Amino acid sequence: MIAIDAVSKEFETKGGRRHLAIDDIGLAVADGEFVSILGPSGCGKSTLLYIVGGFVPPSRGSVTVGGKPVTGPGPDRGPVFQEFALFPWKTVLGNVMYGLQQQGVGRTQARERARALLAMVHLEGYESFYPKELSGGMKQRVAIARTLAYRPSILLMDEPFGALDAHTRTRLQNDLTEIWERDRKTVLFVTHSVEEAVFLSDRVVVMTRSPGRIKEIVTIDLPRPRDRVTLLLERRYQDHVVAIERMMDAQE
Amino acid sequence: MIRAGRLADTLIGLVPIALILLAWQAVHSAGLAPPALLPSPAAVFTRLAQQLGSPAYLEHAAATLYRLFAGFGLALAVGVALGVAATGSRAVGAVTGPIVRVLAPVPKIALYPAFILTLGFDDASKIAAVFVDAVFPILIATRQGTAVVEPKLAWSARAAGVSPARCLVTVVLPAALPSVLTGARIGLVISCIVVFLAEMITSTDGLGHLLVRAARNFQTVDMFVPLITISLLGLTLNAAFNALRARLLRGFPEES
Amino acid sequence: MTRLPGIPGLAPLVAFAGLLAGWEVAARGIGIDGLPPASRALAEVPGILADPESLINIGASLYRMALGFALGVAVAVPVGLMMGRSRHVAAFFNPLLMVIYPVPKAALMPIIMLWLGVGDASKTLVIFLGVSLPVVYHSYQGGRAVEEKMLWSAAAMGMGAPARLLRIVLPAALPEILVGCRTGLVLALITMVTSEMIARQSGVGNILFNSLDMAQYDTVYAMIVIIGVLGLALDAAFERLRAALVGWAEPSQALMVGTT
Numbered sequence: 001m002i003a004i005d006a007v008s009k010e011f012e013t014k015g016g017r018r019h020l021a022i023d024d025i026g027l028a029v030a031d032g033e034f035v036s037i038l039g040p041s042g043c044g045k046s047t048l049l050y051i052v053g054g055f056v057p058p059s060r061g062s063v064t065v066g067g068k069p070v071t072g073p074g075p076d077r078g079p080v081f082q083e084f085a086l087f088p089w090k091t092v093l094g095n096v097m098y099g100l101q102q103q104g105v106g107r108t109q110a111r112e113r114a115r116a117l118l119a120m121v122h123l124e125g126y127e128s129f130y131p132k133e134l135s136g137g138m139k140q141r142v143a144i145a146r147t148l149a150y151r152p153s154i155l156l157m158d159e160p161f162g163a164l165d166a167h168t169r170t171r172l173q174n175d176l177t178e179i180w181e182r183d184r185k186t187v188l189f190v191t192h193s194v195e196e197a198v199f200l201s202d203r204v205v206v207m208t209r210s211p212g213r214i215k216e217i218v219t220i221d222l223p224r225p226r227d228r229v230t231l232l233l234e235r236r237y238q239d240h241v242v243a244i245e246r247m248m249d250a251q252e
Numbered sequence: 253m254i255r256a257g258r259l260a261d262t263l264i265g266l267v268p269i270a271l272i273l274l275a276w277q278a279v280h281s282a283g284l285a286p287p288a289l290l291p292s293p294a295a296v297f298t299r300l301a302q303q304l305g306s307p308a309y310l311e312h313a314a315a316t317l318y319r320l321f322a323g324f325g326l327a328l329a330v331g332v333a334l335g336v337a338a339t340g341s342r343a344v345g346a347v348t349g350p351i352v353r354v355l356a357p358v359p360k361i362a363l364y365p366a367f368i369l370t371l372g373f374d375d376a377s378k379i380a381a382v383f384v385d386a387v388f389p390i391l392i393a394t395r396q397g398t399a400v401v402e403p404k405l406a407w408s409a410r411a412a413g414v415s416p417a418r419c420l421v422t423v424v425l426p427a428a429l430p431s432v433l434t435g436a437r438i439g440l441v442i443s444c445i446v447v448f449l450a451e452m453i454t455s456t457d458g459l460g461h462l463l464v465r466a467a468r469n470f471q472t473v474d475m476f477v478p479l480i481t482i483s484l485l486g487l488t489l490n491a492a493f494n495a496l497r498a499r500l501l502r503g504f505p506e507e508s
Numbered sequence: 509m510t511r512l513p514g515i516p517g518l519a520p521l522v523a524f525a526g527l528l529a530g531w532e533v534a535a536r537g538i539g540i541d542g543l544p545p546a547s548r549a550l551a552e553v554p555g556i557l558a559d560p561e562s563l564i565n566i567g568a569s570l571y572r573m574a575l576g577f578a579l580g581v582a583v584a585v586p587v588g589l590m591m592g593r594s595r596h597v598a599a600f601f602n603p604l605l606m607v608i609y610p611v612p613k614a615a616l617m618p619i620i621m622l623w624l625g626v627g628d629a630s631k632t633l634v635i636f637l638g639v640s641l642p643v644v645y646h647s648y649q650g651g652r653a654v655e656e657k658m659l660w661s662a663a664a665m666g667m668g669a670p671a672r673l674l675r676i677v678l679p680a681a682l683p684e685i686l687v688g689c690r691t692g693l694v695l696a697l698i699t700m701v702t703s704e705m706i707a708r709q710s711g712v713g714n715i716l717f718n719s720l721d722m723a724q725y726d727t728v729y730a731m732i733v734i735i736g737v738l739g740l741a742l743d744a745a746f747e748r749l750r751a752a753l754v755g756w757a758e759p760s761q762a763l764m765v766g767t768t
Contacts, residue, residue, distance in 0.1 A: 073410035073411045075413035078412075079408060085408045087408075087427070088503045089500075090503065102409070102413065102422065103413055130502065130503040143408075261599035264596060265601075265604070268601065268604045290623075350519035350523035351523045353519075354527065358736040359735055359736070362732050366732055368720070369725060444610045448615055449706075452614075452615055453705050460615065464706075466618075472622065479619075483608070487607065490606070490610070
């Protein structure tokens, strides 16, 4: 369970002025819940995710995970970034094995688990490739496998499909739902796509433009397992998408 | 097409070198310069071939190589370690930064007399001279390279439970490898140059000493031979370095 | 981050003082053979600078250095820019430069002295060679990086090739060229000192080694300090000039390409 309590973040800009990126965010995410944070670019939604990850300290407020305050990154919270952030000097297999080996898992065991994960993200046969030889979608699959390898109970996904083309994006969304519906990790998912947020989430947090505040939290009461085609025809899905689109338009 | 272009480029590149050799031969054949001042290219290259097969000459070359690699190896170890530490620790960065800024533009070969006084006339002072000259480009390149590593790479490792110090070694340093290797290559060429100069200034062996000895005895041919040897040595080291670099960086996106 | 508040350039000054203090402590505390305390070496500096003979020597050194540097820049910048704009010119010069690169320019002194004698000409030529290489290299990089579209626009306006090189490529490549010149300046000083160490006849390097031969160790260290400060001062002065000329460009992050 993630508890975000009155978190604000200020940055110092070049001219020495202070910029309030996010203001007074309070949010509780239950175990096994899939929550999306939706907002226009520059609303600080990624910053909020980095604060939960422990990569960036908040200026005010606090975050606790499972009752313990967040003071830095930890293997209970696995990030997936829009930029993939794969290690270019390691092969696909090496990337996925890295976290396990650093945690002291033996070589053979780490390799076995890495292979299984790569199979799960449909990348069998690419183990000895370097990241630069893969397409964007494949890179993101590797990054997801790398994070899942050390079994975090929470996934922090920072616009993970934002750099991908529309087709690849849909396929990865389908795969992610499938993976998530199987083992129900807690997911905090940052995106600026309304359809993506509604399709994937249990709840959608809509944020305001700078400074980022929570505007509204929408519960997505669609049944699971979700199937894209059925959902697209479903009235309730359409209503959610339209309602949230209106909410965001109203900020302009 | 690209292959053909490369070949043409290589041929064009050989033109100036060929022209210099031709001009050299022409000046010699026309008798414009006495052989005591400018020996014929044939004489020089015959002597070079002869010397490269002579154990005595190779021993001098070995002495030079030993000093070169000892100094460069030390510079590499210290430069990389300090560069990474300066990025990893604010305190180390705050101390090394200004010191490097003060020392980098100082002509470090001028320190060589100080090394002679403190370390003696033997290998140690020459290795020290190579070290102080080669360490700065390596240190600066490592510092700059590690400072601009995409933070999300480090975050990805830290999230897997890796400690900051371990992350520095297993992620930040490898990610900065292209920059580190650029610094190392500059350091390597500098090492070549400095070891030769130090041997010219004071030495009883090594390629630089051979040049000075030949100059004292007005053996012009023997003055050219060590110079060509050091150039060949530089080219060889550079080629070996490029091969190693290509292997180490095979995962990185190509640069122009 | 770690900027000391207020006075710019304070950190290097503190570092400089710290280095001298470290030297003093090392010499007095540990007692290394052949290393006099910093204070004793520094005490020699005014004496050297007040001596007309050594001043003439230093002046002569600086004159050769300035001349070699100016000639080097005058030749190297056009060559480098043309290499940057034409693949064929680059292919023509590259292998030659690679062959020359690892040769210590000052090591050519004995041979050049045979031809040109021990006077100013030899030393200036060697300095010229030492300066040229980094300036060619950086001008080449600068010329290569010039935005193609900028040249297309100029050509569309009817500008001929030589005019484009002078009026578009040169200013666009100027920041990178100046990085090369800065390296070249340090190299000029290094080549100057080494050439005088090898051909001991006059100049700064000569004073350094004569005092070494005569076992005037305090003078040796004083000369090292003088040469070091000279390097620092030239570099700082050039950096100011660079900042004034190309303040619009990014601050120089380039590596100092070492020695000769």
